[in-house]
């Protein structure tokens with residue numbers, strides 16, 4: 001096993017063993033995933049829930065960005081445990097929100113977390129080739145792209161706002177708009193033949209969550 005100042009050791013500093021176990025969850029740590037075994041979707045989800053709780057409570061914000069970790073990932077390849085599609089908003093940073101280090105999340109970011117052909121192909125790459133079994137669409141509150149869509153903005157941002165407006169329909173409540181937009185992206189993903197097959201035969205789980213921009217809490221829907 002590679003020596004590392006990974007999730008368990010960092011979070012464990014100054015805490016009881018029981019609390020460390022509770023924080024990281026029983027099924028998964030970055031250190032003991034060897035890349036050959038797929039992290040099941042439910043274990044990946046628990047890892048994200050726990051990571052977000054630590055992020056909100058500011059118990060620890062240190063991640064493994066060490067030269068050793070960079071070299072390990074270069075030599076042995078990436079082995080992310082989940083794929084996250086989220087907005088390009090600079091306040092919405094999955095690696096921080098879920099307390100993950102290098103090589104743990106495959107992240108696709110685009111304004112409004114919309115899913116078009118490029119985002120879909122990126123997700124398929126993660127789920128097929130990197131074997132991530134959790135595909136999470138992470139929308140967020142106070143999204144500028146959604147507001148632009150609600151305001152009917154077009155012009156240079158039309159490629160995004162038109163897609164969002166179609167997802168919203170008659171929805172005008174800001175939170176419900178974030179939910180509707182994220183659900184539409186998830187539906188777009190779920191409709192693809194590649195991901196449909198992975199859901200049916202390889203336990204891929206496509207989920208939706210909303211990040212509360214004002215406080216950092218993630219609602220897993």
Ligand SMILES: [Zn+2]
Pocket residue numbers: 087088089111112113140142143144145146
């Ligand atoms: Zn946004």
